[in-house]
Amino acid sequence: MPQDVRFDLPFTTPVSGHLHSAREQHLRWVWEMGLVRSEAAFEEYQSWDLPQAAIRTYPYANAEDMVVLMNWFSLAFLFDDQFDAARPDRADRVAEVARELIATPLRPVGSKPRVECPITVAWAQVWERLAEGMSLAWRSRFAASWGRFLVAHTEEVDLAARGGHLGLEEYVGFRRRTVGIHHSIDAGERARRFEVPAQAQAHPVLIGLRDAAADAIGFMNDVHSFEREKRRGDGHNLITVLHRDRGHSLADAEAEAIRMTNERLADYLEFEARIPEMCEELGLSYEDRRRVDMGVEAAQHWINGNYEWALTTGRYAAVKESAAATAELQGRGSLDDLLTV
Template structure:
């Protein structure tokens, strides 16, 4: 049922028309970089339909940039699925790889990874492409948000390895980063070759808007992915946290998670209405206002685009069988080991 839950999003967003151009190029790259290493893993990856996620979240990217963004989403999602609670040393290896992923954007572009595995070698290439033509301010902002995502992800893995349970407030704070949306919104600027002016990007109103968008996406994702994560024994999910914190039934916890999601979406919409005051306060030029407006559009693209993709993606399907279901029952969502050279 969770994947079938519908939310009322009062806006629509466009979808890129570059699927035909990007599809084969992307899938060939995924194989060449060994981000999938088996036929079963490749079939599982295809069922996720990350191509559609890219077309919806980055609808204005050029054909070539669409390929780059597909490649980036692939390595991000596939890395996210590498945790196996059945292997005691897995958390340490994930932390080692995550640290390497954090520092790659801090080195000269194209520097070879010091921890070698498919996700690190792929990230060296993709980061050089993402950073191309972007200012040092944008690169620093993206790298900082990417680093927070990786650090939070490692914390999540450590919590799972210890079979610990987070309280609601701590979970919400961690989830804001493990969902990986802050740097994905930054990539929205790269997808259209513009940058939000630094004074606007750092403004408290813009930061609150991004947090509201991120929470909305994270909570929606938790609702839609709940059955998949329950199969895996993964407690890093809003529904599971609410049930534990309140001692409620699964049904009541699900209803509470849906209410929280709706509330954060309303927060986002209310903060959007305050944006004209930011323009006036910062005395932005017409060009600067246009770039901030596109930055807000990037958030909308992720809210609605990710939502529409999650409704049909095989990544969250409740009726899985075959090798992928076996992998999830063993405690991880990927059939292939991507952390070994």
Template structure:
């Protein structure tokens, strides 16, 4: 299934006017922090065009906040590409670094990382800026979602290291993918991008909880479809199409078609729930200010569904055909040229 598979999304989202300003500063930052070290690594990283993804998913952020969001955006992607399932010692190091990334938001501001490498140092710097001005409630919510995301990635590496990655059934994989895609905290960052917070009673409402889960499923399955050729080339079984083919005993084409249908079903259910948001606000007896914040919260979800989709159609990260040092690294089991987990 090619990268340019199209979905019918019933809404458009804007692109930040600060894209080029922030892109220049962000690319300088990833070099200065050592997140990208080699020429080959920089070429690979720029081909992903993560600044475009951030500009589409956080279109209303200020120019300086857009730089912060782009910097944060890079960390999860670069950390993910450090995985080398063929080395048990690598899995141990990934878990050690992940624990440091998880606890950073729980420590006092300005704390020095206890596990030192480019990613932990960069995250400590980014979190100081990302959390600025947000309530403890928001920071705790973000930290919890961020932690679940990182733990899921450690579990993924552990399963691969033990040769068990191909054992997940469809139901297990779908629940696992919801965590590894990292959308809940990414939507939370949409609040930071505009300086508002969704009321706590809304975050706890079953409609909003289900909408966020469905957004994660929709985006995760879309990403699986768009990245399928790249991941099949790498021998990566953490993909919905691979799981469906194995469980159904069908062809790649049939598995891809079913994955597409599952994705559109998630999107359709999300849209039905979105239409219930005004009634939810009535149930909770929200005032005008709270309703406005709920509306921006829904926008944050929409920006992620559509913005990530538009980025995925063109990013070099999902490109199927690659040659050179990056292709060599991928064949070795790791997607990144540069080692970022050691000093």
């Protein structure tokens, strides 16, 4: 099964020791914020084990920040599940909520959401903590990456509502935005309390590195989540696109998706090897070079951490036994409606 597919990643990354205490606080917060509204949904949500993803992708966050990062993780995943391919009538509401999520980082910190539902109220609270202590430059960069991710999400919803499909070339560029890795790497700076210098962020080498990381992670996710998305009728998956657009059998499409993933991992390594040359070209100080290196580590944490989590998470499991999963297998894209009060 695709979730069992292994990739030979070129590095290992550390794991935070804050799992147990942070997970307990996080799960309590998810329930209290109304992000799960039934026991079945809570059971299913726990099977995803997002706290494991957080401790692997942000291994240097302190105990308090780890809770914030786990809380943030829940919002992106739960919002992603709010669109059901069998209910195109929800597209307008998804877009309305997405606009509110995009606007939150652009308003004064602590502003009350203008569109209220569990997702927007929780995001306003989380953003207040994420923005804490970070510069305007970082907040603006995060907001831009977050906005591109959410705009792409609404485009995906609209495309599915109209019964449209993307060809392979279009999908590759689109997936780079929907995977949400750019702002996730940005959050790695917040987790470790540093900022990559602006001139390095704007350099083609670092841009290429982040894009390659996003593609590799997106493609790996598509391989590991294929069974889940197939049963939901979700065509936003590289294997499905290769099968439909290129006429591959599913087995050949899976093999090609794996090849494309490995190709982008190789591209990532090439960009990483050019980082010292980039720092020299920019004339960066020792301290700025150290921040660049930590930014590269943030990308590594996401590549490896997300991969390790994807191999075991119940979110991508092909066979589910819980009551919540049974409801999903019957055609529900989301277990609880989080877009209404």
